[in-house]
Amino acid sequence: MTGRKGSPLATPPDDKALHGSLTLTSITDLLQFLAASTRSGAIRIIRERENVEGMIYFDKGEVLSARAGEQTGMEGFATMLNWDRGTFFYLPGIAPLETTIGLPVQHAILEAIVLLDNRSKHEANDNEPVINEGSAYMEQVARESTDVMNDLLEISGIDAVVVVGRDGFVIESAGSSTRINIDELGASLAHAVNGIEEMGTELNINCFQDMFIEYGRAVIMCKPVGDAIAAIATPDASKLGIIRHKTKKLFQELALSF
Numbered sequence: 001m002t003g004r005k006g007s008p009l010a011t012p013p014d015d016k017a018l019h020g021s022l023t024l025t026s027i028t029d030l031l032q033f034l035a036a037s038t039r040s041g042a043i044r045i046i047r048e049r050e051n052v053e054g055m056i057y058f059d060k061g062e063v064l065s066a067r068a069g070e071q072t073g074m075e076g077f078a079t080m081l082n083w084d085r086g087t088f089f090y091l092p093g094i095a096p097l098e099t100t101i102g103l104p105v106q107h108a109i110l111e112a113i114v115l116l117d118n119r120s121k122h123e124a125n126d127n128e129p130v131i132n133e134g135s136a137y138m139e140q141v142a143r144e145s146t147d148v149m150n151d152l153l154e155i156s157g158i159d160a161v162v163v164v165g166r167d168g169f170v171i172e173s174a175g176s177s178t179r180i181n182i183d184e185l186g187a188s189l190a191h192a193v194n195g196i197e198e199m200g201t202e203l204n205i206n207c208f209q210d211m212f213i214e215y216g217r218a219v220i221m222c223k224p225v226g227d228a229i230a231a232i233a234t235p236d237a238s239k240l241g242i243i244r245h246k247t248k249k250l251f252q253e254l255a256l257s258f
Contacts, residue, residue, distance in 0.1 A: 169186060
């Protein structure tokens, strides 16, 4: 069995070593677990159907280097964050030939998220059809807000989703959270966002785009959607980077309904 350019692949570790499927755990969760346990080594990831191999090298909470197929450094690392199927193997004690990233795990994840966002923008600009408001295409792609909110709940780490009017009343909600009263969240969120938007106007720094609020028992992320405000609740900030990336297009779609 060989990898790219005919180089021999490392022998997978035995069954006692840490390995598994990306359908059961994400790369970000795996990296955060290894960082918390101050482990060093490499993660080898194989996408079986595409026959692509990736490697992420890390040392006690820091991502040192990465490669995904022909992509190296942050480009390769960001590509692997989008992989949601395949098999991973933890290889302890493996070091890279050179350091191409050199960032703490959480910092590296956030950098990769920004890179993925930029890629998405370029792809959207290249492939975006010309759409007139009210066109047949727009009617075809628009979905019910309930469907979009249910898709948001499918993202790992999100407990609840709520859409709030500017008057503080809850328009629609999905999921549940034992940490937050959804009705009280609606009133508090509208009051806070209205104040933040007023501050932005006074400072002449453009429109409010999003907000993250971290408490001891929960994290709230909110964004304007049309004439309303949408918010998600998650237990902690450990998955916030990947949640922000995965929710971006869904929030844009949700704005079509409000």
